[in-house]
Amino acid sequence: MDKIKQNPIVKKLGFNRIVLVFVILLMYTLFCVATGGNFAGLPRILSALNYAYFLGFLSLGVTFVIATGGIDFSIGPVMFCAALISGYSLTSLGVPMGLALLISVFVGFCFGLFNGYLVAYWSVPPFIVSMASMNIAKGVASVFTKTQSVSWPQLAAGGWFRQLVKIGNFPVGLVIFILVAVVCALLLNKTKPGRYILCLGSNREAVRLSGVNTKKWEMLAYVICGVLVGIAAIFFVGAYTTVQPGYGDQYNNEAIAGCVMGGTSMAGGLASISGTVIGVFIIALLQEGILALGFTKDYQLIITGIIVIVAVYADVVARRRKN
Amino acid sequence: MGEVILTMNDIDKSFPGVHALDHVHFDVKRGEVHALMGENGAGKSTLMKVLTGIYTKDSGTIEFEGKEVEFHNAREAQDAGVVIVHQELNMVGHLTVAQNIFIGREFKKGLKIDDKKMNEEARKLFQRLNIDIDPTDTMSDLTVGKQQMCEIAKAISHEAKVIVFDEPSAALTESEIAELFKIIRDLKEQQLGIVYISHRMDEIKVITDRVTVMRDGGYVGTLITKDCTKDDIINMMVGRVIYEEPKTKSLVPEDAPVVLKVEHLNAGKMVQDVSFELRKGEILGFSGLMGAGRTETARAIFGADPKESGDIYINGKKVEINSPEDAVKNGIGYLSEDRKRFGIVVQKTIAENSTLATLEKYMKGIFINKKKENEVTKKYVDSLATKTPSIDQLVVNLSGGNQQKVVIAKWLVRDSEILIFDEPTRGIDVGAKNEIYKLMNRLAAEGKSIIMISSEMTEILRMSDRIIVMCEGKVTGELGIEEVSQEKIMNMATREIS
Numbered sequence: 087m088d089k090i091k092q093n094p095i096v097k098k099l100g101f102n103r104i105v106l107v108f109v110i111l112l113m114y115t116l117f118c119v120a121t122g123g124n125f126a127g128l129p130r131i132l133s134a135l136n137y138a139y140f141l142g143f144l145s146l147g148v149t150f151v152i153a154t155g156g157i158d159f160s161i162g163p164v165m166f167c168a169a170l171i172s173g174y175s176l177t178s179l180g181v182p183m184g185l186a187l188l189i190s191v192f193v194g195f196c197f198g199l200f201n202g203y204l205v206a207y208w209s210v211p212p213f214i215v216s217m218a219s220m221n222i223a224k225g226v227a228s229v230f231t232k233t234q235s236v237s238w239p240q241l242a243a244g245g246w247f248r249q250l251v252k253i254g255n256f257p258v259g260l261v262i263f264i265l266v267a268v269v270c271a272l273l274l275n276k277t278k279p280g281r282y283i284l285c286l287g288s289n290r291e292a293v294r295l296s297g298v299n300t301k302k303w304e305m306l307a308y309v310i311c312g313v314l315v316g317i318a319a320i321f322f323v324g325a326y327t328t329v330q331p332g333y334g335d336q337y338n339n340e341a342i343a344g345c346v347m348g349g350t351s352m353a354g355g356l357a358s359i360s361g362t363v364i365g366v367f368i369i370a371l372l373q374e375g376i377l378a379l380g381f382t383k384d385y386q387l388i389i390t391g392i393i394v395i396v397a398v399y400a401d402v403v404a405r406r407r408k409n
Numbered sequence: 410m411g412e413v414i415l416t417m418n419d420i421d422k423s424f425p426g427v428h429a430l431d432h433v434h435f436d437v438k439r440g441e442v443h444a445l446m447g448e449n450g451a452g453k454s455t456l457m458k459v460l461t462g463i464y465t466k467d468s469g470t471i472e473f474e475g476k477e478v479e480f481h482n483a484r485e486a487q488d489a490g491v492v493i494v495h496q497e498l499n500m501v502g503h504l505t506v507a508q509n510i511f512i513g514r515e516f517k518k519g520l521k522i523d524d525k526k527m528n529e530e531a532r533k534l535f536q537r538l539n540i541d542i543d544p545t546d547t548m549s550d551l552t553v554g555k556q557q558m559c560e561i562a563k564a565i566s567h568e569a570k571v572i573v574f575d576e577p578s579a580a581l582t583e584s585e586i587a588e589l590f591k592i593i594r595d596l597k598e599q600q601l602g603i604v605y606i607s608h609r610m611d612e613i614k615v616i617t618d619r620v621t622v623m624r625d626g627g628y629v630g631t632l633i634t635k636d637c638t639k640d641d642i643i644n645m646m647v648g649r650v651i652y653e654e655p656k657t658k659s660l661v662p663e664d665a666p667v668v669l670k671v672e673h674l675n676a677g678k679m680v681q682d683v684s685f686e687l688r689k690g691e692i693l694g695f696s697g698l699m700g701a702g703r704t705e706t707a708r709a710i711f712g713a714d715p716k717e718s719g720d721i722y723i724n725g726k727k728v729e730i731n732s733p734e735d736a737v738k739n740g741i742g743y744l745s746e747d748r749k750r751f752g753i754v755v756q757k758t759i760a761e762n763s764t765l766a767t768l769e770k771y772m773k774g775i776f777i778n779k780k781k782e783n784e785v786t787k788k789y790v791d792s793l794a795t796k797t798p799s800i801d802q803l804v805v806n807l808s809g810g811n812q813q814k815v816v817i818a819k820w821l822v823r824d825s826e827i828l829i830f831d832e833p834t835r836g837i838d839v840g841a842k843n844e845i846y847k848l849m850n851r852l853a854a855e856g857k858s859i860i861m862i863s864s865e866m867t868e869i870l871r872m873s874d875r876i877i878v879m880c881e882g883k884v885t886g887e888l889g890i891e892e893v894s895q896e897k898i899m900n901m902a903t904r905e906i907s
Contacts, residue, residue, distance in 0.1 A: 276776045278768050285765060289754045295713055295745065296766040296819060297737025355756050 102349045106364045110371060117375040125378050128255065136325035138370035139251065139259040140165065140318040144341035145366045146270050146359065147314030150307040152345055153274065155287040155354025156205055156212035158308065160197060160220040161315050162337035167223040168193035168319035169329040173236035187247060191316035197223060198312015202305035220335070228331040235330040238323040251324035259321060264363075266317070271359035273310070283307050288355025336387060343390050344369045346397040353405060369393075411439030414602045415491070415571050420459055420469035427808040429455045431627040432469070437571055437602035442593060444613045444634070445606045447623035448646055448842065453606050456623070457573050461486040461493055474570070484513075490570035494577055498556050502549035507531035509548050510563045534562050538592050553580040553700035561592065572596065573604040578612060579864060580699035582903040590616050608865060610639045624648050656890050659874040660853070665689045667725070668858045669741075669827050671710060674719030679705035681882040683719070687827065687858050692849060694873030695862040697902045702882035703862045704746055707829045711736045711743045723827070737766055742820030746832035746862070748809070752816040755805040759797060760786040762804055762815050766823045789818035793848065810841025817848065828852065831862045846872060866895055878902050 117125040124130075144161045151158045172190035175181040181189065201219055204210045239245035251259040274280035282303040286293045294300045323329060346352060347368060348361025369390065376386045415437045422430040430452050437443045445453050458464045460471065462480035471478055473489060480486040483493070500509050507527040508515075516523040516530070531544035540558050548556060557580055564572055574593075578586050593603060593616060605617055613620060614634065622629040622645040629645045669687040674680055679702035687693050695703045709716040712730040721728055723739050730736045736743070745751035753762055763786045764771050771782045786800045795814040797807060804815055813833065820828055830849065834842040849872060853859055863869050869876060876893055878886040878901035886901035 272776070276779075278772065278775075278777065281761065281768060281777060285754045285757055285761065288756045289750070291751050292754050293765065295711070295733050295743060295751050297734045297823075298765070298768075299732075299734050355754075 100349070100358070100361070103358070103361055103364055106348065106361070106368065110364065110368055113368065113371055113375065117371070117378060121378050125375065130374055130378065132252070132255065132257065134367075134370045134374040135257050135260055136251065137373050138366050139263050139325065140322040141337065141340055141344065141370060142263050142363065142366040143266065143314045143318035143321060144337055145344040145362050146267060147311035147318070148341050149270070149345045149348075149350050149357050149359060149362045150274070150283060150310045151212070152342070152350050152352060153283050153287045153354060153357035154304050154307045155290070156304070156307070157216060157342075157352075158201060158212065158311055159216040159338050160201065160223055161311065161318075161341055162334035163220045163223040163227075164194060164197045164312070164334075165315050165319045165322060165337065166329050166331070166334035167197070167227040168316045169238075169323050170227040170231050170236050170331055172319070173238050173323060173329060174231045174234075176238070177236060183244065183247060187320055190319045191313055194312040194314070194316025194319065195309060196312070198309040198315070199305070201312070202308025205308060206301040206305040220338075224332050224334070231331055233331055235328055237328045240327075247320060248324050251321060259324070263321075266314075267359055267363050270314075274357060274359055279303055279306055284355055284357060287353075287357075336390075339387075339394055340369050340373075340390050341366075343394045343397060346401065347393060351401050351405065352398050353401070411441075411600055413437070414439045414474060415460075416470075416472040417456070417460060418470045418472070420456065420471075421467045422455060422459055422464060423467055424808075427626070429626050430459065430466075431625075433623065433626075433628040435621055435628070437604055439602055440597050440600045441619065442597060442603040442605050442617045444617040444620040445604055445623065446608075446613065446620055446642060446646060447629075451623040451646070452626040453623055454575060455626070457493060457575060457604070457606070460573070461491060487567050487569075490568060491573075492564040492567050492569040492571070493573040493575060494557075494560050494564045495575050498553070498560055500548045500556055500559065502547075504548055505544065506542055506546050506548055506551070506559055507544035509559060510534070510544075510566055530566075531562075534566050538562055538565065538595070540588070540592075553698075554582060554585045557581060558585070558588070561589070565596070569601065571602040571604065573606070575606045576608065577605075578607060578609060582698070583899070586612070608867075610642065613642070614639065622646055655871045656874065658891050659691075659889060661688055661691045661874050665691065668723065669710075669860075670722040670725075672720045672722070674706065674709055674716060674721075676705060676709035676714060676716040676719075677882075679882045680709050680716070683879075683882075683884055685877055685884065685887070687860060689858055690853050690856050691874045692853050692859045692861055692872050694869040694876040695860060695879060696864075696866070696869045696876055696898050697879040699864060701879040701902065703879050704831055705882070706879070707743065707831055707860065707862060711741060711829060713743070737823065737825070740824075740826040741829065742766070742823060742825030742827070743829045744813075744816050744820065744831060744833060746835060748812055748816060748835075753804045753812055756803060759790065759795070759800045759802055759804060759807075759815055759818075763789060763800075763818045763822055766819050785822055786818070789821055793818055793821075794844065808837070808841070810837035810844070813837055813841070813845060814848075817845075821852075825857075827858050827860070829860045829862070832864065833861065834863075834865070834868065866898065869898070870895070880904055 144165060148158050148161055168190040171193050172186045175189055176183060176186035197219055201215050204215045205212045241248045249258060250262060274284065282293065282298055286300045286304060290300055344365035345362045348358050348365035350357040350362060372389060373386050413436050417433065417435040420430050420433045433452065433456055435456060447453050455464065459466045461483045462485060463483060473491065478489065480489065501512065510531050511527045516526040528544045535542055540562060542555055542558060557577060577589060581589060596603060607613060617634045619631055620634050620637065620642055621631045622642060624646060632641065665688040667686045668689050672684050674683040683706050697703055705714065708714045710721060712732045712735050721730055728739050730739060749755060760782050764782050771778050783800060790797065790800055793814040795811050797811060804812055807815065833845055849859055861872055870893065874890055876888045876898065877884055878898055880902050885904045888897060
């Protein structure tokens with residue numbers, strides 16, 4: 087094991103991520119075999135990708151928050167809130183499509199700013215802040231849409247935003263998702279904000295006593311998360327058209343599972359964007375596979391729940407061994 | 410003196426990068442006070458942590474009352490009768506004295522905690538020990554010295570057979586120390602084995618029967634106290650290390666300008682009306698007992714904690730410092746006493762830590778200029794002789810002394826003119842300690858100004874150009890290096906309390 091880890095190629099790519107890629111391939115093969123070959127083929131893959139896009143943006147976002155040692159349980163409901171407010175503006179208030187998309191991102195941004203400000207400047211625990219804003223997001227969305235669900239227009243009815251997800255069978259969404267992930271990776275690993283976010287997640291006081299304005303950078307992590315959640319909303323409706331007020335909680339767990347599985351530590355300070363991307367694909371594939379095998383969505387809830395616990399426990403064990 | 414009650418044989422323990430204990434031998438007899446001595450980083454505390462199971466040993470045996478034992482945690486050791494009175498106080502501030510003493514083993518009346526019985530028992534305990542503390546007082550209202558007494562009472566209440574005192578006198582006044590010694594003599598009479606860790610040579614001569622000296626994690630030797638001189642002990646402690654020559658006079662030129670002036674600084678009860686000046690190229694020692702308010706003063710100046718009032722002038726100009734950010738911008742660097750919590754980001758690399766205070770200078774557009782960052786890191790790794798396989802090493806894998814150098818590098822990269830070194834050699838090994846001393850002297854000679862807070866008297870006397878003594882949040886004296894003596898400092902450090 088240790089020998090494999092010291093191999094330079096493995097070291098560069100990260101042992102953890104190589105294992106995860108094999109997990110994806112193995113899962114895919116298993117699903118194909120178990121469904122008698124039904125799982126193979128483009129439709130299933132496109133369907134899994136649809137799931138991976140919005141979940142991926144959520145997961146990328148929450149990676150920044152977890153990197154600071156915080157947590158955000160509001161991402162799912164905020165995504166729904168963003169989709170509902172922008173969608174209602176589009177369908178009932180006559181706002182043009184382009185502006186509606188910006189509104190979605192803006193709603194995400196506002197929640198990110200709200201969460202971040204409370205966590206960083208008022209020192210309210212992130213757990214509490216995000217639990218509260220989860221309910222606020224649900225409430226605001228319901229009030230704004232008068233508790234009605236919102237359906238975004240089809241491509242033929244002027245819904246050009248769907249081309250962000252796919253054109254014909256070409257997965258545009260995948261290209262956008264990978265591009266955004268690359269930007270996130272650069273941001274986290276090569277820029278000042280990323281450096282500070284990772285360092286303060288590891289030891290906030292030491293960073294503060296180095297003369298760094300830790301509050302500002304901590305808040306920024308939540309804002310980045312919020313913006314990505316706003317983008318996630320666009321890809322959610324791009325794939326699934328209709329959103330209902332009062333939902334979205336289950337995606338918190340899935341997004342956090344993808345993130346932690348990819349090697350981001352819940353304790354903060356350690357985060358991997360490429361890991362998150364791979365983790366998201368695993369969750370999306372799992373979701374698709376479970377449905378293909380004829381199980382209901384409930385089983386998927388159970389399995390993601392277990393994945394979160396196992397992934398976090400693995401992180402705890404790894405850290406204990408290091409100390 | 411009775412038979413041997415506790416023997417530690419051939420104890421070995423390594424941490425990443427440090428051989429902390431190198432086949433150490435130590436034993437205690439019934440009815441004896443056995444001093445464990447050595448400079449900071451010699452391995453005394455590590456040895457005691459191995460004894461009580463906080464650390465697991467790599468090899469060696471521990472025999473207690475004739476049987477081989479291995480404690481897995483402090484609780485197990487306590488139950489067997491081996492108790493440590495820690496240097497740091499482990500008290501819950503908002504509970505009463507009695508509640509603290511019986512924490513984890515409260516007396517119960519049905520489901521209810523029986524506070525009355527606990528107060529009674531605590532009162533009896535204090536009577537036996539001749540300590541004047543009311544068990545119903547809230548712990549945080551007591552002075553540090555009284556809290557220490559409670560800690561001792563708590564240890565004794567465990568029906569201990571061996572008690573380890575880890576620098577018990579660091580926070581005590583002369584009269585409290587006298588009280589402590591009376592208690593220790595009583596315990597000795599009751600045939601307990603006492604381990605006494607202290608830096609104060611005078612105490613060792615007064616209270617102990619034998620002295621074991623450690624150095625660099627190794628066992629040096631054991632002496633009968635009454636047959637040896639202070640110099641014998643010091644020679645054993647210092648060994649091969651040749652320290653920087655102690656200063657006999659200030660090296661600061663007569664006309665050196667004042668770079669930092671603090672006037673009437675107030676911040677809570679630990680910092681009351683503190684005023685002083687720091688001159689260019691000076692090493693200004695801050696001495697005092699534990700809890701005298703030195704660290705709090707430093708933190709208030711640095712903006713780490715809020716201050717209530719007071720003015721700070723840098724190079725004659727008044728500055729507003731409300732956060733560490735402001736302090737750093739004004740050229741102040743702060744090396745904390747608690748390196749792991751406040752100094753370094755352990756899970757990050759040396760390079761990332763080195764530029765933490767200066768990152769904006771190592772940018773290329775929006776990206777971090779890794780090449781430039783590596784260059785400057787390399788430069789300071791070389792010039793401070795930081796021992797590491799590479800600059801991409803995580804700081805957690807370095808020894809204490811090398812971690813300290815990384816923190817120093819952080820402030821040197823920043824080119825800070827004023828450096829506050831709070832216990833700069835705490836928890837680092839003896840060789841590295843002298844390197845830090847050399848480095849501080851070099852920095853001072855280059856015109857940096859240094860405030861050095863230290864609880865080690867030898868360090869204060871060896872390094873300072875001038876010494877400020879604090880006691881209970883106030884400055885109680887100022888001494889030039891020419892006129893200073895250990896007695897004068899101790900007088901000032903305990904002036905207000907007694």
